[in-house]
Amino acid sequence: MPGEWYAGLKKPLWNPPGWIFGPVWTALYTMMAVAAWLVWKRGGFAMQRRPLALFLTQLALNALWTPLFFGLHWTGVAFAEIVLLWLAIAATIPGFRHVNRTAAWLLAPYLAWVSFAAVLNFTLWRLNS
Amino acid sequence: MPGEWYAGLKKPLWNPPGWIFGPVWTALYTMMAVAAWLVWKRGGFAMQRRPLALFLTQLALNALWTPLFFGLHWTGVAFAEIVLLWLAIAATIPGFRHVNRTAAWLLAPYLAWVSFAAVLNFTLWRLNS
Numbered sequence: 034m035p036g037e038w039y040a041g042l043k044k045p046l047w048n049p050p051g052w053i054f055g056p057v058w059t060a061l062y063t064m065m066a067v068a069a070w071l072v073w074k075r076g077g078f079a080m081q082r083r084p085l086a087l088f089l090t091q092l093a094l095n096a097l098w099t100p101l102f103f104g105l106h107w108t109g110v111a112f113a114e115i116v117l118l119w120l121a122i123a124a125t126i127p128g129f130r131h132v133n134r135t136a137a138w139l140l141a142p143y144l145a146w147v148s149f150a151a152v153l154n155f156t157l158w159r160l161n162s
Numbered sequence: 163m164p165g166e167w168y169a170g171l172k173k174p175l176w177n178p179p180g181w182i183f184g185p186v187w188t189a190l191y192t193m194m195a196v197a198a199w200l201v202w203k204r205g206g207f208a209m210q211r212r213p214l215a216l217f218l219t220q221l222a223l224n225a226l227w228t229p230l231f232f233g234l235h236w237t238g239v240a241f242a243e244i245v246l247l248w249l250a251i252a253a254t255i256p257g258f259r260h261v262n263r264t265a266a267w268l269l270a271p272y273l274a275w276v277s278f279a280a281v282l283n284f285t286l287w288r289l290n291s
Contacts, residue, residue, distance in 0.1 A: 086233020090226060097222035104215020 038106060043160040048153065061143045065092075068139035072132045084128035091121035108158035115151045122147060167235060172289040177282065190272045194221075197268035201261045213257030220250035237287035244280045251276060 069088050072081050094117055102111035122144045130137035198217050201210050223246055231240035251273045259266035 082233060086229040089229035089233060093222055093226035093229065096225060097219060100215040100218035100222065104211060104218060 036103075039103065042157055045153075045156045045160065057146060061146060064139040065143060068129060068136040071136040071139075072129055075132050081132060084125065084132060087121065087125040087128050091118060091125050094118040094121050102154065108154065108161065112151065112154045112158050115147065115154050119144070119147050119151055165232075168232065171286055174282075174285045174289065186275060190275060193268040194272060197258060197265040200265040200268075201258055204261050210261060213254065213261060216250065216254040216257050220247060220254050223247040223250050231283065237283065237290065241280065241283045241287050244276065244283050248273070248276050248280055 065088075069085070072084050072088070075081055078085055094114065098111055098114055098118060101107050101114055122140060126137050126140050126144065129140060194217075198214070201213050201217070204210055207214055223243065227240055227243055227247060230236050230243055251269060255266050255269050255273065258269060
């Protein structure tokens, strides 16, 4: 996905090497799937409507970020969007904790990574505009 | 998906019967897929980065609406979100037309339906708050 445009951006010194993103996202998506399953098995959508809706909201916001940043190169809009993603994850965690503490903990590394990604997104936006 | 909460909402007289949504969305998603394929086959992401990124943006915004409206019952937020969806579709159409006129036309019924859905969302929000 990155490609020429990303390669050509001015980067901060602490920019992580490109190969790190694949394994990190694979691990985060796996933990996300297990977390959602732990909540879902406690009565499905009928019983866990609100926490699962928050989860699906953050998942859709996660899906939205990639075309904004890498597709349209709208780095400022992508930053505003990742802030909404961060808020949606931060709202999902207490919703999950209410149902299953493990499910909530499984989202903690995800929130930490998105915090870092938001700072990186902000820095790339400011350095290149 | 609708369920009890939706059944209990105050509806306008022109509210469509529930059975209409399934076939309509099936037809719209099929047309969307064909449209994206017509654009994608003209050089893939490398050549059609911008129109395909606009398409993926509208697709993610489309995915976001359901948990906001039906999951969280945030009808006002869902209305604001469907306005963004409408804008993203309206931006995708000229991007597609530039590559393939048929692809653009295939999205016209989708834009018309989302216009109607936005008015319906607005009305349900105002009637029930």
